[in-house]
Amino acid sequence: MNTSATTPSHNPPYVPQIRLYQDWLRERHGLQFDDYAALWRWSVSDLDAFWQSIWDYFELCSPTPHRAVLARNVMPGAEWFPGAQVNYAQQALRHVDAAHAAGLAAIICENEHGDVTELSWPELRRQVAALALHLRKQGVEPGDRVAAYLPNIAQAAVAFLAVASIGAVWSVCAPDMGTGAVLDRFRQIEPKVLIAVNGVTWAGRDIVRADVVRELRSQLPSLRHVIGVHNLAQAPALEDAADFGAICARDDDQTRGFAPAWLPFDHPLWIVYSSGTTGLPKPIVHSHGGILLEAMAGGLHTDLGCSYAPNSWGERFCWYSSTGWIMWNMQVAGLLTGTTCVILDGSPAGSRDAPDWHTLWRFAARHGVTFLGSGAAVYAGCMKAGVDLSGCGDLSRLRALGTTGSPLPAQVQQWGTEQFRAIAATPAQQDIWWFNISGGTDFAGGFIGGTRELPQSAGMMQCRMLGAAVEAWNDAGEPVVGEVGELVCTQPIPSMPLSFWNDPGNARYLASYFEMYPPGHGRRPGGGDLGAEAGSVWRHGDWLRIGDESGEGEWCVIYGRSDATINRHGLRMGTSEIYSAVETLPEVLDSMVVDLEFLGRESFMPLFVVLRPGVALDDALKNRLSDAIRASLSPRFVPDAIEQVPEIPRTLSGKKQELPIKKLLLGQPLEKVVNKEAMANPGSLQWYVDYAAGRAAQAGA
DSSP: OOOOOOOOOSSOOOOOHHHHHHHHHHHHHOOOOSSHHHHHHHHHHOHHHHHHHHHHHTTOOOSSOOSOSEEEOOBSOOEESTTOEEOHHHHHHTTHHHHHHTTOEEEEEEETTOOEEEEEHHHHHHHHHHHHHHHHHTTOOTTOEEEEEOOSSHHHHHHHHHHHHTTOEEEEEOTTSOHHHHHHHHHHHOOSEEEEESEEEETTEEEEOHHHHHHHHHHOTTOOEEEEEOOOTTSOOOTTOEEHHHHHTOOSHHHHHOOOOOEETTOEEEEEEOOOSSSSOOEEEEEHHHHHHHHHHHHHHHTOOOTTSTTOOOOEEEEOOOTTSHHHHHHHGGGGGTOEEEEEESOTTBOSSSBOTTHHHHHHHHTTOSEEEEEHHHHHHHHHTTOOGGGSOOOTTOOEEEEESSOOOHHHHHHHHHHHHHHOOSHHHHTOEEEEOEEETTTTEEEEEOOTTSOOOTTOBOEEOTTOOEEEEOTTSOEESSSEEEEEEOSOOTTSOSEETTOGGGHHHHHHHTSSSOTTOSBOTTSSBOOGGGBOOEEEEEEEEESSTTSOSSOEEEEEEGGGOEEETTEEEOHHHHHHHHTTSTTEEEEEEOOEEETTEEEEOEEEEEEOTTOOOOHHHHHHHHHHHHHHTOGGGSOSEEEEOSOOOBBTTSOBOHHHHHHHHTTOOHHHHOOGGGBSOGGGHHHHHHHHHHHHHHHHO
16 A cells, blocks of 8 residues: 655654545656646546556555456446456455554444453454354355344454455344344345344443344244354343354464455445335445445545554544444445544443433543544534533544534534634644545445545535546536536446345336436536436435535535425525524424425425423524524525424434425325334324324314
């Protein structure tokens, strides 16, 4: 891997990863770019040169040469690096000797009981080998599916790498998911092996999972073997299951000599799932090679290089996530660049009985985290709770904050920046870098993100990411800047799905991303019509603005899901902007808005708010909410009604259930619009069911 020639020292001069990459492009290929915009344009107009440069810069290995970079430029169906052989686990484990020699850990994990598990790089390699050999002995072959029901613990990373190393296909569900939701996913892929946990501790409570695992075994006839992870000490081990700890304790000539199998570039790596708000979740298949390349290119944006390189400060990377969210995959991807992964197994806000939003920050301080990522809702929760970072311990190593999952309100980013200015121990903390990203489970990567070298502006993301030919399109399918449009990607990315599992004719895959813009739609980033030979254009389902209101700069703003956008009197507005306006009021803990559109009739737009305990929604507060929207956005977006609710319905990954509630209030039955098993708080739905019934009765009166 290419690194700076800086002489190692306790405090080495720091050069951002993207600057090192551009220096390499200049020295190796004579490519000079005046600014990031020029670099991005090159990356999306000369796909062969850009993705070959990622392969070369990160020194990816293959025992056989590839015949081309992009042999077939079409969406869907692009053919990348034919002839190359790779393995995700091989890329992670190649760092073992150098990282260990530098005294760095591979994984550090702490649970709510304060128990800390630390895996050295050699120990990670040995455990991966031991489990991989065990799986092979059980008859697991390349292409077989291995399902996991595990929380975000070190064993989950070990299990994933072991599965990947032998060419089996990984798929994981978090133990906070209900039995039905897990079965909806695993039934579709027919796993041969299940790796499951006996229980978890969450928000101060121990939760035994033996009954769920028993039900999974009875409902998955494809299973041939079960491995139990004894995670909850107070609960018994899983019945009739091989013991994960005993398996991974193996240390002999075979484990020491084990090497991951070389696999075709497009060999399936994992199956991840859409949120599944209606119907069965979509089982999305990604490839070893595509995910490797996307992760490497993404590393230029996250600014995470080899922790043992002279240029590095010894990275410790934590992106708080459950295994059921694609950000767990991003967390584990830190290992691909030799970075120490630091994992919190538990709630970021303390226990249910004694909420404490300082928890995640104290954890980061204890373990010297250098890059801390989380969902935007976590940072908002910290701001609302009045978190004071000065009392959270030594955060002097923390130099970057990542956020995704939903748009980050400008006031939350400003709050965090001011907190770090108050405790700044380094120049980097005076203006802490926010790495705000938007991408998706769909392609396991980012479309919009940032770099260390670009300016920051609260509420905005810094740029489109390298290799991502992202544009905002208006209703006519034309690219626009300085105004809101449909987020599309006009060129293939290596990590786009191979397929959906068991999807005859790619029917669900095509319907999900390519129906809106069929072949021949649009123009290439470098100019010229796409043409029918270029296939379809990827429509992601988000509203995007590129540039500021005048169209200047690389700034990007995501306004929420395009199908949840509010269109009032011809003016479109993302729901996130309404939330930013109303949630600045200290009385408001959470909110949700839906626009109930009726053909031939005026729409009805209610705003639902969760208020602080003891606060009532009186006329004065309603007026303040309306005034906030009127002042921040437009009088057009003042709601038709404001209702106080106990909770906002959310998915397991924390997203507001705008569309299901919209459909419910438009008269569709609950069972047709939402999958309760895919929700974090299904009990919240009854209020909305009653509200919908009341509206229906009122309309019929």
